[in-house]
Amino acid sequence: MKTPETTKPRRAGFAGTISVLALAVAAQPISAQDLTKLVKPIENYSTVTKERLVEADPSDWLLPKGNYEGWMYSELDQINKDNVKNLKPVWLYSTNLDSGHQAPAIVNDGVMFVATPYNHVLALDAATGQLFWRYEHDNPPDLAVMHNTSRGVALWGDRVFAAGLDGTLNALDARTGERLCQAEIGDWSIGAYITSAPMPVEGNILVGPSGGEFGVRGFMQATDAETCEQAWRTYSIPGPGEPGHETWLAEGPRPDAWKYGGGSMWMPGNYDAENEVVYWGVGNGSPWLGDQRPGDNLYVASVVAMDPEDGEIVGHHQYHWNDSWDWAGMNAPMLIDLEDDGETKPGLLTPQRNGYMFWLERHEDGEIGFMDGKPYVYNNAFASMDPETGRFTYDPEHTPVTGKRVGYCPSLWGGKNYPYDAYNPNTGLLYVPVNENLCNSFIGIFQDDVDPASGQFWAGIDIPDLEVTVREKGKSIGEIQAWDVNTREMVWKREYGNTMNWGSVLTTAGGLVFNAGTNDRQIRALDADTGEVLWTFPLNSTSIAPPVSYTVDGKQYIAVTAGYGVDADWTNGVIGAQFEPGEWNTDVPVGGVIWVFAVED
Amino acid sequence: MTDVNEDAQSGPCPCCQDKTQPEARPSEGRRSLLKAVGLGALASVLPALSGKPARAAAEPADMTTQIGDQLTRFQQSRRGPSLVLDDIKMSSKQLLVLPKDPETGIVRENDRRNQILLQRFPMEELSEQTQAISADGLVAYTAVCTHDGCPVTAWDRKTDTYMCPCHQSQFDPRNMGTLVAGPAYRPLPALPLALDEDGVIRVARDYTTPVGFGTKI
Numbered sequence A: 001m002k003t004p005e006t007t008k009p010r011r012a013g014f015a016g017t018i019s020v021l022a023l024a025v026a027a028q029p030i031s032a033q034d035l036t037k038l039v040k041p042i043e044n045y046s047t048v049t050k051e052r053l054v055e056a057d058p059s060d061w062l063l064p065k066g067n068y069e070g071w072m073y074s075e076l077d078q079i080n081k082d083n084v085k086n087l088k089p090v091w092l093y094s095t096n097l098d099s100g101h102q103a104p105a106i107v108n109d110g111v112m113f114v115a116t117p118y119n120h121v122l123a124l125d126a127a128t129g130q131l132f133w134r135y136e137h138d139n140p141p142d143l144a145v146m147h148n149t150s151r152g153v154a155l156w157g158d159r160v161f162a163a164g165l166d167g168t169l170n171a172l173d174a175r176t177g178e179r180l181c182q183a184e185i186g187d188w189s190i191g192a193y194i195t196s197a198p199m200p201v202e203g204n205i206l207v208g209p210s211g212g213e214f215g216v217r218g219f220m221q222a223t224d225a226e227t228c229e230q231a232w233r234t235y236s237i238p239g240p241g242e243p244g245h246e247t248w249l250a251e252g253p254r255p256d257a258w259k260y261g262g263g264s265m266w267m268p269g270n271y272d273a274e275n276e277v278v279y280w281g282v283g284n285g286s287p288w289l290g291d292q293r294p295g296d297n298l299y300v301a302s303v304v305a306m307d308p309e310d311g312e313i314v315g316h317h318q319y320h321w322n323d324s325w326d327w328a329g330m331n332a333p334m335l336i337d338l339e340d341d342g343e344t345k346p347g348l349l350t351p352q353r354n355g356y357m358f359w360l361e362r363h364e365d366g367e368i369g370f371m372d373g374k375p376y377v378y379n380n381a382f383a384s385m386d387p388e389t390g391r392f393t394y395d396p397e398h399t400p401v402t403g404k405r406v407g408y409c410p411s412l413w414g415g416k417n418y419p420y421d422a423y424n425p426n427t428g429l430l431y432v433p434v435n436e437n438l439c440n441s442f443i444g445i446f447q448d449d450v451d452p453a454s455g456q457f458w459a460g461i462d463i464p465d466l467e468v469t470v471r472e473k474g475k476s477i478g479e480i481q482a483w484d485v486n487t488r489e490m491v492w493k494r495e496y497g498n499t500m501n502w503g504s505v506l507t508t509a510g511g512l513v514f515n516a517g518t519n520d521r522q523i524r525a526l527d528a529d530t531g532e533v534l535w536t537f538p539l540n541s542t543s544i545a546p547p548v549s550y551t552v553d554g555k556q557y558i559a560v561t562a563g564y565g566v567d568a569d570w571t572n573g574v575i576g577a578q579f580e581p582g583e584w585n586t587d588v589p590v591g592g593v594i595w596v597f598a599v600e601d
Numbered sequence B: 001m002t003d004v005n006e007d008a009q010s011g012p013c014p015c016c017q018d019k020t021q022p023e024a025r026p027s028e029g030r031r032s033l034l035k036a037v038g039l040g041a042l043a044s045v046l047p048a049l050s051g052k053p054a055r056a057a058a059e060p061a062d063m064t065t066q067i068g069d070q071l072t073r074f075q076q077s078r079r080g081p082s083l084v085l086d087d088i089k090m091s092s093k094q095l096l097v098l099p100k101d102p103e104t105g106i107v108r109e110n111d112r113r114n115q116i117l118l119q120r121f122p123m124e125e126l127s128e129q130t131q132a133i134s135a136d137g138l139v140a141y142t143a144v145c146t147h148d149g150c151p152v153t154a155w156d157r158k159t160d161t162y163m164c165p166c167h168q169s170q171f172d173p174r175n176m177g178t179l180v181a182g183p184a185y186r187p188l189p190a191l192p193l194a195l196d197e198d199g200v201i202r203v204a205r206d207y208t209t210p211v212g213f214g215t216k217i
């Protein structure tokens, strides 16, 4: 870390957690003039409280996925199957920036906050699109990151929290955009930059850095929303003496592999506010080759349950042991009730990057039980699954190793990547943005000419050796699937053809499913029961950000930000090169625009 | 020579400026002087260029690349010794290097924009423009990808181009870092090199274009 830290054990048997002394950079307000363009202060700003976050009133969109459970669901039904054909843009706003726009609009009582690449935050009137203020984060001039994006802001009290690519967390005055204090969380120069949306939980703001391709040991940090001081930090890879450390065998050429073993927590988690347990996803192992870090490698490619008080890991489920495919488990499972053996149980449901959907049980104390796992895309690496524990056996033919070319499906981007799936309690269906029919191969290398955590790519492959292939030309790649959460069967799917799907899903009580993310720039509304396309609209660029819904003065809006970039842009070029001209659309312009739609009376 | 020293002291960052500062190119004065001395005279001129502490930068390690700097390997365990022509094998993969202050030997390792790609080709393989910035077939480019700034550390043997590990942008080192493929926005800025009389590799002039990424240069 940039700033020296002091480690102080909290109590005996404290699992996976290291408490660190406060690491707040400054409580000095930085002049709004320096970093913030203030057009008009926001009047009568509605303070965000735990109660409001738990309630998740549908007029707002206060959390990245709409509610603490992570549903991507809006109870609003003014826009519905009957009138969605009349949905029209009512205002647009250009972010004036390129690169991948991946943040949902966060809406609080008629005020919209949008985070952008390069870490700008825009505060806008959600009904008119008029700017209140724009914060431009002071990233260092020599910054470099693999993903120049931001996945949203957090709201707590009268503050907006924005993480910086430079590894900082910044508390802004919601009314003026003035920066009030800042915490240094990750050291971007070693690869620990932040793209995740921070999460407000019980007065702390939780966020962790990226770095799984750079030899960074992942962690989650809670920062006090008032003081910007560190409340706790929990590493996703247990250190010596902590439970789970034994799953990092001190064998082979890198006996200390756990120190740079990856496991970034780079997507926002979910929260069980009743039992006070947070659920977070843990990313891929670093380097990608599992044989360079023998053992199961907890908590890589897992969900962990943590106590929000102190960050203690109180439960976990590892989706697959000794990850060798870059199949990060970064998306936390959503919290829903599930039927199992004729009983309704508090559950966790998640389609994972490894191509499997997991049904898990959550216990009050945070322990996580296994219910079921099923593939939703073709996976040739997992040979069998223990029905009791969910533990897989692997096909060595399709498990990457050092020193040889190995191919596998789904591709390293997974059956789905970071975009959110959505759950509609009215239909009982889970809607999953899927990429089927993609595979890849690479040659594993032992990178001893590059130091881990030196800011250099350290994934254990030479990137020109990465070959991405379409398994069956003519078969669709991007699609959306609808799964009955209780029968555990797919009910419908819609195929998008020669495109990947990088779009998060929103579902509403109007019986609709919204999804963009395809290289034809379309956003579409589907019938939530049948998957029939009811409405489409071509955006300025492909949207890879979650659509959201809210009301102002009782009128329902749908908001989505378009702005192609980072991995979506990369994969589109790489896969497009395998097709004949005209077969695949590689012409997707970049440029961020916030689009807001409504049905006019 | 007085002018040269003055110029060398004038700022911490003649080579790769903050992208928020539009003045990312060296002053006309320095440029024309270097043109005037030519490569032959450079060996004797360079120590004078770089020998004085800069006014604005506190420490040599914090400074960006300076004209006259020597180069050393990026890899921690091999960082330090100055690279000479013979250290660089013909037509092998690019080497990630850092500039070092020739006077104090301090490696300028604190500004990430100092990461440089170094490679050597038979002179006749280089484009005419590239030959003009090359020293004996040695070429250098910034490692900062013009897309999102990742270090461009991979080498694609199939196309003989640099490949950025982050989103696979490709650049041609034989032809001024031209963008060959991928989502990047512009060519990779090239760093003109020279050799001093002992064969030590030196930075001859400023980058051909500003170092930085994104469209907000």
Ligand code: FES
Residues within 6 Å of the ligand: A145, A146, B145, B146, B147, B148, B149, B150, B164, B165, B166, B167, B168, B169, B182, B183, B184
């Ligand atoms: S940062 Fe180099 S291709 Fe994206």
